[in-house]
Every structure is written in C-alpha cells, then in structure tokens.
Amino acid sequence: MTPLKLVxxxxSPYSRKMRAVLRFRRIPFTWIMRGSPDDVGIPDVPVALIPVLVFPGEDGxxxxxxxxxTFQIRRLEKMFSERSIIPTDPAIAFLDALLEDYADEWLTKPMFHYRWKYAADIHKASHVLALDRNPLMSPETLKKMSDYIAERQIERLRVVGSNDATTPVIEASYRRxxxxxxxxxxxxxxxxxxxxxxxxxFGLFGQLSQLAHFDPKPAGIAAAENPRVVSWVSHLDDLSSLEVENAPWPSRQDAAAxxxxxxxxxxxxxxxxxxSNARALRSRASEVRCEIDGLPWVQQPFPYQGKCLKWLREAREALSAPDRKFxxxxLESTGAETIFTAQI
Ligand SMILES: N[C@@H](CCC(=O)N[C@@H](CS)C(=O)NCC(=O)O)C(=O)O
Known part of the structure; x- marks a missing residue:
C-alpha cells in the first residue's frame, strides 16, 4: 500500500495527535514537517491548518x-478496521468523543496561553518552531522568522480567550x-x-505533548507535581508495540465510574x-461574556466551537434510546449535561 502522508x-498538538494515531494504528505513513524542504506537492486544503492528511489517489x-x-480519525476508521480507536459500544464512543472535544477545544486554551504569555515560553517556542522548518536556517532568517511567529501568535491569544481576566481559570484548569x-x-x-x-x-496526548513536554512553564509544573503524566505522554507518542487483542474496551459501569x-x-x-460561545454566535454578539469556575470569562466568539456543540448534540441525538439513557x-449532575440541555 502507498503510505499516507501526514503534514x-x-x-502542533493536533499534528502530534494524528502522528500518534497513525503509529498506534500501524498505518503506513510518512511524516512531513510543514514548511520544510520536504513539504512539496501537497494538495491544497480548504483552510490553511495543520495537520494535513494526504490519501493516495486511486487509479492514478x-x-x-x-x-x-477528528474527521481524519473517523475517515481512517472507515478505511482500516484493525486497532480501532473508537469504542465499539456507541454509548462509550459518545463519551470518548465528548472527552476528545474537551481535549481539542478546551485544553488548547492552556496550551496556547502558556506558550505565548510568558517570556521564557515565548522565546523557546518562537525560535524552536521556526527552526523546526529547517534547523540549518541562517541566524538572520531565524531572527526574522522567530520575531514574526511571536508577534503573530501573541496577537492571537485573544482567539483562545487568554487575557488577564481568564488567566487564573485557564491555569487552574490545567493543574486540575x-x-x-x-x-x-x-x-x-x-x-x-x-x-x-x-x-x-490521543486528543489529550496532543495538547499534553506541548504542555507537559515542551513549553517551559507548564512542563515545569507537570514535572514537579505530576511526573507520572509526563511519562504517560512519552508512552502515548508511540504505542505501535501495544497489543490490543486482549485489551477490551471498558464496560459501561467501569467507563462511567x-x-x-x-x-x-x-x-x-x-x-x-x-x-456561552454558541449563544454569542447566535445573537451575533461581539464578545462571549460568562462566568467559568466562578470567575469572569471574556473572549471573542469562536465559530468552529459553535459547530463542535452542534456536532456533539447531533451525536447524542443519533444514539438509540437505551444508549442515550446510559x-x-x-452525565447527570456533572455539569457536562448542560451542553445538551441548555437553551442556545
Ligand atoms: N480542529 C483542527 C484544528 C487544527 C489547528 O488548529 N491547527 C493549528 C496548529 S496546531 C493551525 O494549523 N493553525 C494555523 C496556523 O498556525 O497558521 C484539528 O483538529 O485538526
């Protein structure tokens, strides 16, 4: 089989997530660093995001x-049956999807916040991310590119809602x-x-591959307080040797507990x-304003995460009545049930 390409x-947490998925699933692929000299001939995608997964065209x-x-994972599930990462029980698969959404869409806030808020973290990320494209880059190009990356990303802190008001909420959520x-x-x-x-x-791994392993401040917190998590992240990066034949998915009772x-x-x-984001989008408000964890939250609305709420609701609706009951x-009394019950 012609290997897939992962660009x-x-x-990038989502790139690391997908590379770990392909490794665990033992799907042949080549890894291409975006912007590197190897990044050539990759077809265009509708939005300039990474990772890009490239499937070989059939019949030339x-x-x-x-x-x-999320959709790359689901497409791979349709193409390959071995070593699936979607639980066979639709009710457990739903909980898995909800937690994947939390990892992808909430934990990206601490990830982006820590990276672009503190000087030592900004310095490391802006330089190493530039060099990742080409470690042989000239010092002049590195200076230009690291300045550009830092300026662009710091400006985008507002996109994830990192500001002085939200900092305590974001940082406490990471530690929890x-x-x-x-x-x-x-x-x-x-x-x-x-x-x-x-x-x-894999969603959790993607964000933690940065938080717990790369960015100095959050990695320092993890190393000092939860070194077990630091090691878990190393394991998740390459689970190609894990045999799953004798590793059943959890029972409903075990998963729920x-x-x-x-x-x-x-x-x-x-x-x-x-x-609150979905409400702001619906009323075309210029800001999301709400309370999270007892503190004020302010950020600009995020259209993609409006879609996430809609997809989660559709997934719950698609369950059979007994599965939905479980x-x-x-979800009862966790607070998470409000995702499905709140009036938007
Ligand atoms: N929901 C998407 C998010 C992908 C995403 O946000 N990727 C970031 C990098 S981690 C990106 O490409 N940002 C645009 C940029 O950096 O120019 C996914 O799960 O793949």
Whole structure:
C-alpha cells in the first residue's frame, strides 16, 4: 500500500495527535514537517491548518488531502478496521468523543496561553518552531522568522480567550487536569478508555505533548507535581508495540465510574464556554461574556466551537434510546449535561 502522508509540525498538538494515531494504528505513513524542504506537492486544503492528511489517489488520480483531526480519525476508521480507536459500544464512543472535544477545544486554551504569555515560553517556542522548518536556517532568517511567529501568535491569544481576566481559570484548569490524569493512572487505568486508547486519549496526548513536554512553564509544573503524566505522554507518542487483542474496551459501569471526574471537569469549564460561545454566535454578539469556575470569562466568539456543540448534540441525538439513557445517566449532575440541555 502507498503510505499516507501526514503534514504537520512538532509544535502542533493536533499534528502530534494524528502522528500518534497513525503509529498506534500501524498505518503506513510518512511524516512531513510543514514548511520544510520536504513539504512539496501537497494538495491544497480548504483552510490553511495543520495537520494535513494526504490519501493516495486511486487509479492514478491526484492525491486527496484533508484537515481536521477528528474527521481524519473517523475517515481512517472507515478505511482500516484493525486497532480501532473508537469504542465499539456507541454509548462509550459518545463519551470518548465528548472527552476528545474537551481535549481539542478546551485544553488548547492552556496550551496556547502558556506558550505565548510568558517570556521564557515565548522565546523557546518562537525560535524552536521556526527552526523546526529547517534547523540549518541562517541566524538572520531565524531572527526574522522567530520575531514574526511571536508577534503573530501573541496577537492571537485573544482567539483562545487568554487575557488577564481568564488567566487564573485557564491555569487552574490545567493543574486540575494533571491531577485528574494522575489519579486515573494511579487507579490502574492505562488510558481514558481503559486498557486501550480511544480518540480522547490521543486528543489529550496532543495538547499534553506541548504542555507537559515542551513549553517551559507548564512542563515545569507537570514535572514537579505530576511526573507520572509526563511519562504517560512519552508512552502515548508511540504505542505501535501495544497489543490490543486482549485489551477490551471498558464496560459501561467501569467507563462511567472512571470517567466521572473528567466529565465533572468538562462541566466545570468546557460546558459553560461552549454554551456561552454558541449563544454569542447566535445573537451575533461581539464578545462571549460568562462566568467559568466562578470567575469572569471574556473572549471573542469562536465559530468552529459553535459547530463542535452542534456536532456533539447531533451525536447524542443519533444514539438509540437505551444508549442515550446510559449516556444521560453518566452525565447527570456533572455539569457536562448542560451542553445538551441548555437553551442556545
Ligand atoms: N480542529 C483542527 C484544528 C487544527 C489547528 O488548529 N491547527 C493549528 C496548529 S496546531 C493551525 O494549523 N493553525 C494555523 C496556523 O498556525 O497558521 C484539528 O483538529 O485538526
């Protein structure tokens, strides 16, 4: 089989997520660093985002490229059946998708915030991300490019809602997540989805590959307080040797119990954001203004995350009545149920 191509960046959480998925799934692929001398001949995609996954065209047709890690994962599930990362029980798959959304759409806030707020973090990211394109770059080009990257990304802190008002909420949510994952591992759960990894595990890994392993401030916090999580991230990066034949997906009871602390965290931070964001988009407000974790939250509306709420609602609606009953019971009193019940 002609290998797929994954075009991304070392410093991009979603690129790292997809590279780990392809490695775990043992799907042949080549990794191409975006902007490097190897990044040639990749078909255009509708929005200039990474990672780009390139599928070889059939019968000599042009290669096909797509973006968006969540949909890339689902497309791969249709193409390859071995070593699936979507739980077979639709109700557990729904919880996995909800936690993947939290990882992709909430944890990106701490990830972007820490990277572009503090001087040492800005210095490391702006230089290393520039050099990732070409480590042989001249010092003059490096200076120009690192200045450009830092300026552009700091300006975009507003996109994820990182500002003085939201800093305590964002930073406390990162520390809590580290603690939750630590407790989950101490309790003997190798992954969010139990004995084998689901899409949510790879979503979590993507963001933590940066937070816990790259950016100095959040990596320092993880190393000092939750070194077990630092090691978990190393493992997730390449699970190609993990055999899954004897690793069943969790039972409904086990999943509901083990995931409850994470669902409470979703209810604490992600749910109020998704709801207020969707309301702001609906009323065409210029700002999302709400309270998260008891503190004020202000940011500009984020259209993509309006779609995320819609997709999550559609996924719940698509469940059979008994599956929905289980899911609703699992979400009850976590706060996460408001994603599905709040009036938008
Ligand atoms: N929902 C998308 C998000 C992808 C995304 O935001 N990628 C970032 C890098 S991690 C990007 O390409 N940003 C545009 C840029 O840096 O120019 C996914 O899951 O793949």
């Amino acid at each position: 991304g960046g070392y410093g 047709r042009a290669d096909e490229a797509m973006i968006d890690s 997540l580290l603690g939750l994952l630590e407790s989950h591992l101490v309790a003997g759960n190798r992954f969010l989805m139990g004995a084998r990894p689901g899409a949510s595990d 083990a995931l409850r602390p994470f669902l409470i965290e979703v209810g604490r931070v992600h749910a109020p954001f998704l709801i 899911v609703d019971a699992a």
